[in-house]
């Protein structure tokens with residue numbers, strides 16, 4: 001059913017601030033594909049920001065929603081998927097996304113992550129006293145999960161356009 005690489009989803013995973021959303025948008029333009037974002041689907045369904053969901057309902061509730069969105073997404077084909085940074089924490093999510101998707105890990109170093117995300121307070125997990133320490137710790141804990149991807153691209157110093165072009169070249173699309 002999902003044998004052709006052309007119909008496979010392109011799934012971006014990686015840490016917060018690695019450019020998954022902006023790269024997804026650029027690639028969508030290049031390939032004329034639709035983008036689905038787990039975070040945006042959650043916000044639309046709950047009619048609340050991610051920060052509010054974390055604060056009011058807690059992280060486990062958010063992770064359940066995330067799992068449900070992945071279950072919806074993996075039924076689709078030929079789309080680009082922009083995953084929240086913690087999607088990889090649930091092994092079932094990876095299994096599902098791999099079924100009809102090519103997983104691409106956008107690697108970013110802690111210094112670049114810090115630079116990119118510290119201008120907004122949208123990420124509840126990094127709303128702490130020392131965000132850089134937290135970034136380093138979380139990234140270390142999750143690195144092996146992100147490395148389950150089919151491909152990895154280093155995004156340090158690169159624009160989303162450059163990364164999107166690299167993905168197109170890598171996948172020969």
Ligand code: S3P
Pocket residue numbers: 014015016017020039050083084085086087122123124125
């Ligand atoms: C999270 C990443 C966020 C969002 C939530 C939790 C994480 O998405 O899903 O704040 O656990 O890494 P982005 O990676 O798009 O920032």
